[in-house]
Amino acid sequence: MHTFLKECGKYEPKAPNILYHYCSIDTMLKILQNYCIWLSDAEKTNDKSELRYFAEQMEKMLLNIVESYKGEVNNELLTLIKTVLKKAIESVYLGSAYTVQNTKNYFCCFSESSDLLSQWRAYGNDGQGVAIGFNAELLSKIDDMYSYDFVKVIYNQKSVLENIQEYMEGHLKYIFENITEKELNPADIMFNLAPIMTPILQERFAFKHPKFSEEREWRLFRKQVGNFDEDTGENEPFFNGAFHADDEIFGSFSCSDLKFRSLQNNICSYFEFGFEKCKEDFIKKIILGPKCQIEEKDLKILLRKYMYIRDVESNKIKIQKSKIPYV
Numbered sequence: 542m543h544t545f546l547k548e549c550g551k552y553e554p555k556a557p558n559i560l561y562h563y564c565s566i567d568t569m570l571k572i573l574q575n576y577c578i579w580l581s582d583a584e585k586t587n588d589k590s591e592l593r594y595f596a597e598q599m600e601k602m603l604l605n606i607v608e609s610y611k612g613e614v615n616n617e618l619l620t621l622i623k624t625v626l627k628k629a630i631e632s633v634y635l636g637s638a639y640t641v642q643n644t645k646n647y648f649c650c651f652s653e654s655s656d657l658l659s660q661w662r663a664y665g666n667d668g669q670g671v672a673i674g675f676n677a678e679l680l681s682k683i684d685d686m687y688s689y690d691f692v693k694v695i696y697n698q699k700s701v702l703e704n705i706q707e708y709m710e711g712h713l714k715y716i717f718e719n720i721t722e723k724e725l726n727p728a729d730i731m732f733n734l735a736p737i738m739t740p741i742l743q744e745r746f747a748f749k750h751p752k753f754s755e756e757r758e759w760r761l762f763r764k765q766v767g768n769f770d771e772d773t774g775e776n777e778p779f780f781n782g783a784f785h786a787d788d789e790i791f792g793s794f795s796c797s798d799l800k801f802r803s804l805q806n807n808i809c810s811y812f813e814f815g816f817e818k819c820k821e822d823f824i825k826k827i828i829l830g831p832k833c834q835i836e837e838k839d840l841k842i843l844l845r846k847y848m849y850i851r852d853v854e855s856n857k858i859k860i861q862k863s864k865i866p867y868v
Contacts, residue, residue: 551704554693556677560651563664563672576817580647585809595748625730645765653757665830674826690762696754712737793819826859831867
């Protein structure tokens with residue numbers, strides 16, 4: 542998990558033993574046959590209202606802190622800082638800010654819930670799909686590894702927001718104490734605000750509206766920084782996988798080069814996050830959706846074929862049927 546959420550938000554939740562990825566049967570087959578899950582472009586797979594919610598929360602928090610200095614500093618400085626803050630947050634939401642315009646966030650989503658109707662409807666092909674239970678301990682080992690993070694989504698947790706506000710109050714106090722009237726211009730204000738804004742805004746995909754809290758979501762993130770210098774063509778990590786299957790630093794996992802898929806009337810980039818080395822330990826359970834017609838025997842033959850289990854009689858990977866009466 543990013544240092545900001547750990548140290549400033551004092552947020553370091555412990556993952557359960559198993560986390561579930563709801564998907565269609567077709568997606569399940571791709572996962573099992575190719576030994577990989579997809580980390581997809583967060584901006585394409587995410588609800589835009591999610592980013593708007595985060596922007597509104599941060600703006601409200603920062604403006605309240607600035608307003609608390611009313612009477613202590615001149616109104617011109619207060620007004621200017623408010624204006625700069627609003628523009629900075631809006632530019633991140635729109636993707637035009639320098640700190641985000643050459644970056645992409647990729648993630649794969651999981652849930653603590655193994656049999657949740659809203660998840661079946663939204664991600665499990667309206668109950669016809671499955672929920673694959675992955676080994677969360679293995680996923681946790683990826684956390685903090687270069688550009689990867691494994692984090693539980695924050696649904697307006699009061700303590701986390703209070704800790705972040707306390708962090709921001711300390712930095713804003715320093716700014717108010719050290720900015721002179723000669724420095725009253727947007728560029729200087731933004732320069733001084735950058736140490737506060739950047740780490741917070743980089744964590745924006747870890748926050749979600751509290752109305753989604755029943756999902757109990759975790760996300761495996763990859764932040765990819767790109768170099769779009771067409772003249773030099775140098776250092777373009779955006780188009781390459783940062784790790785490979787034989788890279789000891791990356792342990793049992795691997796990452797493909799950047800790939801693309803169609804997304805309705807759009808395209809979406811993604812990375813294949815490979816787990817072939819640890820396939821026998823990575824999948825712990827498969828829940829069949831309330832409308833899923835897969836027979837357990839057929840699924841076990843599939844798992845044996847791709848060496849997730851050593852014998853079709855094995856119960857190492859538990860197969861269960863949803864208990865939700867949804868038809």
